[in-house]
Amino acid sequence: MTLEELEVFVTTQANVAMEAYYWWCTALMIAIHVGFLMYEVGASRYKNAVSSAVKNLLAFAFMIPTFWLFGWYIYLAFPMGFSPIDLEGYGTPWNVSMGPMLSDQATGVFWAAFTLFACTTASVFSGAVLERIRISAFVFLAVILGSVAWILGASWGWHPDGWLVTGFGYHDVGAAGVVHMIAGWFAFGVILNLGPRVGKYNADGSANEIEGHDLRFSFIGLLMIIVGFFGFLGGCLIWAGADFGGWVNIYGAPATLSSFAFNTLMGLAGGMIGAFWMSKGNPFWMMSGGLAGIFSCASGLDVWYPGLAFVLGFVGGVIIIPANNWLHSVFKIDDPVGAVSVHGVAGIWGVIAMGLFASGYPASGDIPPTSFGGQIVGCIVMFLVGFVPGYGISFVMKMMGWLRVPDAVQQAGIDSAELGLRATAQ
Amino acid sequence: MNSWPGPENSWEGVDAYFTSANSEGTLIFWTLLCIALLVLVTALAARHESDTAKKTK
Numbered sequence: 001m002t003l004e005e006l007e008v009f010v011t012t013q014a015n016v017a018m019e020a021y022y023w024w025c026t027a028l029m030i031a032i033h034v035g036f037l038m039y040e041v042g043a044s045r046y047k048n049a050v051s052s053a054v055k056n057l058l059a060f061a062f063m064i065p066t067f068w069l070f071g072w073y074i075y076l077a078f079p080m081g082f083s084p085i086d087l088e089g090y091g092t093p094w095n096v097s098m099g100p101m102l103s104d105q106a107t108g109v110f111w112a113a114f115t116l117f118a119c120t121t122a123s124v125f126s127g128a129v130l131e132r133i134r135i136s137a138f139v140f141l142a143v144i145l146g147s148v149a150w151i152l153g154a155s156w157g158w159h160p161d162g163w164l165v166t167g168f169g170y171h172d173v174g175a176a177g178v179v180h181m182i183a184g185w186f187a188f189g190v191i192l193n194l195g196p197r198v199g200k201y202n203a204d205g206s207a208n209e210i211e212g213h214d215l216r217f218s219f220i221g222l223l224m225i226i227v228g229f230f231g232f233l234g235g236c237l238i239w240a241g242a243d244f245g246g247w248v249n250i251y252g253a254p255a256t257l258s259s260f261a262f263n264t265l266m267g268l269a270g271g272m273i274g275a276f277w278m279s280k281g282n283p284f285w286m287m288s289g290g291l292a293g294i295f296s297c298a299s300g301l302d303v304w305y306p307g308l309a310f311v312l313g314f315v316g317g318v319i320i321i322p323a324n325n326w327l328h329s330v331f332k333i334d335d336p337v338g339a340v341s342v343h344g345v346a347g348i349w350g351v352i353a354m355g356l357f358a359s360g361y362p363a364s365g366d367i368p369p370t371s372f373g374g375q376i377v378g379c380i381v382m383f384l385v386g387f388v389p390g391y392g393i394s395f396v397m398k399m400m401g402w403l404r405v406p407d408a409v410q411q412a413g414i415d416s417a418e419l420g421l422r423a424t425a426q
Numbered sequence: 427m428n429s430w431p432g433p434e435n436s437w438e439g440v441d442a443y444f445t446s447a448n449s450e451g452t453l454i455f456w457t458l459l460c461i462a463l464l465v466l467v468t469a470l471a472a473r474h475e476s477d478t479a480k481k482t483k
Contacts, residue, residue: 062464065460065464066464069457069460069461093453093457093460094450094453094454094457095453096441096442096447099442099444099447100442100443100444101441101442101443102440102441102442102443103441134472134475135471135475136468136469136471136472136475137472139468139471140468402472405475405479406479406482408479408482408483409478409479409482412482417478417482418474418475418478
């Protein structure tokens with residue numbers, strides 16, 4: 001084999017291996033949706049178990065074509081703000097770049113990974129609106145969140161030319177803000193307009209606990225979500241085949257998959273233990289705490305000392321429980337799975353922790369180093385990118401009568417009233 | 427084989443090799459059809475929900 005032949009061989013193998021890596025990350029991320037589906041089915045009452053699952057399936061199914069139609073283009077075209085940069089058609093669905101090309105082995109698998117990130121935002125939102133949102137309204141809002149809102153935030157805070165990155169050194173490699181904050185606060189905006197399930201609150205303002213019909217589904221579902229997040233976080237690292245050589249983080253700085261392994265697991269454990277302590281052993285909060293622990297470490301997964309990641313996760317697992325109680329008591333919301341707290345609040349903590357404990361890390365090129373101020377700016381932006389469209393669009397839908405399942409249908413059960421079936425033959 | 431660029435019925439010079447890659451108009455047609463199907467299914471689902479609400483009192 002000549003030197004030239006060896007070079008071609010190595011380049012080809014590197015590109016094929018890169019494709020395969022993102023292919024399997026994408027496959028693993030589907031476990032997130034299996035998990036959310038099982039979690040929400042278990043957390044629903046028996047009369048709404050099937051419709052909860054249908055809602056999850058449709059979020060997945062609608063996100064894929066809409067992310068192909070405009071989601072990927074938004075990521076590429078809007079890093080500077082609300083005005084698109086001229087890509088000469090690149091990224092639009094009728095451009096050759098959005099189909100199989102022999103010269104481009106990256107776009108398809110990167111698009112797929114981003115599409116599954118988008119599906120994850122929709123699944124986060126799905127749990128918060130359980131048992132009283134119209135399925136068609138949910139699908140529309142999920143598309144707004146997954147194929148417009150979060151990817152606009154990603155274009156600003158993840159894209160190497162994003163204005164938050166180039167102007168403020170915003171650092172969020174595992175998407176604590178870009179995915180979790182946006183999804184959590186979008187959900188908060190929607191549930192303010194959607195209102196609680198029938199029977200959640202009494203006339204005097206006191207709340208009733210509405211129990212799901214089978215917590216075993218929820219336990220397994222939550223663990224499946226954790227499994228799937230290893231695909232999600234693996235997909236947040238860049239392996240550009242033969243172009244760069246080894247790993248870089250999404251901002252082009254050196255990184256390792258080992259750093260993600262150390263800190264994802266340590267954050268997970270810290271979150272579970274923190275929530276175990278805070279909830280006095282409630283298994284629902286322990287597993288939600290594990291997720292919150294991962295999100296608490298997500299912004300700096302590439303740089304944390306694992307011991308610090310454990311502490312950050314512990315704090316995340318602790319704070320989500322009083323935060324969830326506070327949101328319910330002050331705003332009288334009904335968030336059956338604690339999605340706003342687990343994703344929105346833990347996401348805030350993750351973004352701010354990066355500024356508190358990891359300021360001064362250099363990125364690549366002209367990107368400024370990480371800073372507390374930059375993380376605060378990013379935190380505010382991610383909150384607004386989630387909350388404003390969630391609240392504004394759902395408010396218009398509420399005025400149109402296209403948001404909430406009528407009380408009579410809720411009481412009859414959505415499964416039998418709308419779908420004409422039951423979860424089991426019991 | 428209607429690839430872009432490159433001659434038909436050959437892999438020589440081909441880059442984009444998917445169906446209709448050489449016809450932007452055809453790609454726009456399939457794109458619009460995708461959008462129409464998504465909107466149609468959502469609208470039909472919303473209509474079914476409204477009908478159900480009227481029947482369930």
